[in-house]
Amino acid sequence: MPGDLPPALPQELIDAILDTLAAYGEEECLRQCALAHRSMLQRSQQLLFATIELEVPHFILSSNAPATPSRKLLIVLRHSPHLGNYVHELSIVEVSGPISQEQVVKHGIAREVALLDILPMLRAVKWLRITAPPRSYVGDDFIDALAMPSLLHLSLYTVTFPLYILDRFPHLRHLTCHEVHWIPATHEPRDTSAIPKVKTLTVSGKLALQFDIFLGLLAMYPPYLDNLIALDVSELLVPNFYIEQLLDRCQSSLQQLHTRYRITQPATNDIPNFAALPSLRDLAIRDITLRNDHKRGAWSWLLATLQSLRPLRRLVLMFLLDSTETITRDAAEWRRLDEILDSADIRIERVDIHANELDWMEEGTVVDAAAIAVALPCARRRMGQKLTVSTNRLPTDGVSDIIPHI
Structure with missing residues (x-):
């Protein structure tokens, strides 16, 4: 239509159409629209630039x-x-x-x-x-x-x-x-x-x-x-004491923390002191590796860490398992985890557990989410729908969508 004639559609509808083109990456269409009529020029330019x-x-x-x-x-x-x-x-x-x-x-x-x-x-x-x-x-x-x-x-x-x-x-x-x-x-x-x-x-x-x-x-x-309110060090591969130094700098204000389990020998000085973060409300821990050669250190670290927590609004635990057999093999540790999550002293409002397969596993092996839920009967009874378990094969090289606001 000639550029000097009034538009045949309301401006709000024209803008909505242009927004849709931008959402689908139709840059060439936006360029043509910018040249077609003055009613589309400004919005097309805004979207293109x-x-x-x-x-x-x-x-x-x-x-x-x-x-x-x-x-x-x-x-x-x-x-x-x-x-x-x-x-x-x-x-x-x-x-x-x-x-x-x-x-x-x-x-x-x-x-x-x-x-x-x-x-x-x-x-x-x-x-x-x-x-x-x-x-x-x-x-x-x-x-x-x-x-x-x-x-x-x-x-x-x-x-x-x-x-x-x-x-x-x-x-x-x-x-x-x-x-x-x-x-x-x-x-x-x-x-x-x-x-x-x-x-x-x-x-x-x-x-x-x-x-x-x-x-x-x-x-x-x-x-x-x-x-600082939110800190994501889930892909920071440095020794734990560096992380502790950073946490010390923002301990009074930090509310959301996304970190990872760093494979280490179980030792008292390797347990993070999350209790020193008085404002912490959301905690996500990724790469808790329950593989035969790492499981003892991982369980020791995790259980000691959770026992030191203050009340939380949300806890996200991301496990790397070799198979569902891990749950039977480590029954005592899962039982202890259940007791901690059910503890009235810690008071965690919501728990999300993600069990993912290790990258080197043979194709076709799956981790059974139902088996993990059964291993946590006390926590399930207390939290109900506020305890979720998923095995949706989240990538082990990035889980930023777990806590979207971090």
């Missing part, structure tokens, strides 16, 4: 290098600056790619000067993701250009970053970092009222040294974690 991913090459040709996605976006934003207000999620990914036989030079985020002009134009970004090859520093100029007053979520992956960068995001509430190389840096102290109050923190990786540096920097810089 809501999420932007910029790939930055780690190497470029030394001559006649093609324009990078960042440079192309900069041209668009300079022509139509209002489009920058529509960007709510921004991902900057440094990619290596194949190195051709032609002469190349190192590039990367630190040398992508177009980003320095783009970032100040994106004032409405609420979620920023930055990914770079391990130990890659994004550069001082890039750090200086980062100032996003609306940012709520910051996700960093394998990049090298100064911790004080968090000061640039006064409304930051959610921080995710995977094997980030945190570095100290000198900077002017900011007004404490501008310090972000991080509510949820997800830390993953297996670099104990870098995590130790992270803990040290937390002690040097402003109290970013003083208001």
Whole structure:
């Protein structure tokens, strides 16, 4: 229909149709709609620019290098600056790619000067993701250009970053970092009222040294974690005492914790002191491995941990079993677990048990959820429908959907 005629449909219906196209990833249709009629232009633009991913090459040709996605976006934003207000999620990914036989030079985020002009134009970004090859520093100029007053979520992956960068995001509430190389840096102290109050923190990786540096920097810089409510360390593969140090920093405010069983010899100093978390309400423990060569340590750790708990609103236990025979073989331990879950002293309102197969099991072996439920008669009688058991083969490499709000 001609672009200068009134729309034949109500604007609310037009917007709903465009939203549906966006939900199904129909970007080409949205582009056509933006050009078809003025009634569809603004909403189509908002949907097309809501999420932007910029790939930055780690190497470029030394001559006649093609324009990078960042440079192309900069041209668009300079022509139509209002489009920058529509960007709510921004991902900057440094990619290596194949190195051709032609002469190349190192590039990367630190040398992508177009980003320095783009970032100040994106004032409405609420979620920023930055990914770079391990130990890659994004550069001082890039750090200086980062100032996003609306940012709520910051996700960093394998990049090298100064911790004080968090000061640039006064409304930051959610921080995710995977094997980030945190570095100290000198900077002017900011007004404490501008310090972000991080509510949820997800830390993953297996670099104990870098995590130790992270803990040290937390002690040097402003109290970013003083208001932390939710902590996910379920994919952090470092010794337990590092986890304890992090819990000590946020023990007064922490309400939700997602952690894992770390295979270790049963010892008193390996039992987490969750009783020291007075506000803890939701606890999820993954990878409780009841395999023959680990079961004794796992049961000892789990039962001692649960006995130390304060009252909880929700407890999630994720077991890795070899078969249903585990329940018969470890009958005494399941009976003790039943007694703890039924205890009036601990008072757990809801318990969700997920029994998953070990990855190396033969195909066709299943864990019987009913058998697990039968092994917990006292807890079932007290909790009723607030005790659930599932064997839905959740992946052992990620269970973030167990507690969705973490």
